[in-house]
Amino acid sequence: MAQDLRELFEKEREQAVHKMKDGYENRFLSKLEMEMPTEKKSGSFLWLSIAASVVVILGLGIYYFSSIDNVGSNLNPTVVENNTSKNEQQTISLGDLSPDLKKIESYYVTNINLELSDLEFTGDNKVVIDGYMERLGELDKEYNELNIELNKIGPNDQTIAALVKNLQLRLQLLQKLKTKLNQLKSSKNEQKSSNIV
Numbered sequence: 001m002a003q004d005l006r007e008l009f010e011k012e013r014e015q016a017v018h019k020m021k022d023g024y025e026n027r028f029l030s031k032l033e034m035e036m037p038t039e040k041k042s043g044s045f046l047w048l049s050i051a052a053s054v055v056v057i058l059g060l061g062i063y064y065f066s067s068i069d070n071v072g073s074n075l076n077p078t079v080v081e082n083n084t085s086k087n088e089q090q091t092i093s094l095g096d097l098s099p100d101l102k103k104i105e106s107y108y109v110t111n112i113n114l115e116l117s118d119l120e121f122t123g124d125n126k127v128v129i130d131g132y133m134e135r136l137g138e139l140d141k142e143y144n145e146l147n148i149e150l151n152k153i154g155p156n157d158q159t160i161a162a163l164v165k166n167l168q169l170r171l172q173l174l175q176k177l178k179t180k181l182n183q184l185k186s187s188k189n190e191q192k193s194s195n196i197v
Contacts, residue, residue: 091147091151092150092151092155093105093147093150094147094150094160094163094164097155097160101160101164104164104167105163105167108164108167108168108170108171109167111171112167112170112171112174115171115174115175115177115178116174118178119174119177119178119181120181124184124188125181125184125185128177128180128181128184129177129181132173132174132176132177132180135173136170136173136174139166139169139170139173140170142166143163143166143167143170146159146162146163146166147163150163
């Protein structure tokens with residue numbers, strides 16, 4: 001009775017012949033075909049999708065590089081001025097220090113000019129706009145002085161931070177001006193509507 005169980009299982013495996021029912025394999029393959037058809041995508045569709053992807057990538061690349069080149073092309077020299085005069089020595093500005101600072105400077109200059117272009121000048125809001133423009137002029141003068149300091153002393157954290165802060169202040173000032181003009185406009189419209197009633 002002391003037989004090895006492993007030997008018994010091996011003998012049984014050798015003797016047992018497992019046979020599938022007739023047609024089982026065909027039924028299995030037909031079900032598999034229904035669940036997972038073996039259709040191949042046409043080559044033209046694949047090429048079309050690759051071509052469309054390439055066109056989209058090229059379009060985005062061209063747009064990105066053209067927008068970088070055009071940033072600052074519509075500068076208003078009375079408020080945001082670049083110090084690149086032909087008579088002056090080669091000077092460095094905030095954007096010349098690093099690509100990140102160039103992006104920051106371009107961002108603020110573009111938004112400042114956008115805000116300036118959105119302003120509606122009328123006789124009623126002339127006094128308010130003149131006050132804000134005077135303050136913008138002072139900030140521009142300070143920015144130019146900071147640029148001179150940047151060129152004399154060289155780049156340092158305080159000067160760079162002051163230049164960025166100056167640009168931020170100008171943008172905030174223009175946003176406040178826009179809000180103030182909208183308030184004046186809405187109060188004027190309310191007065192007109194109350195006079196009509």
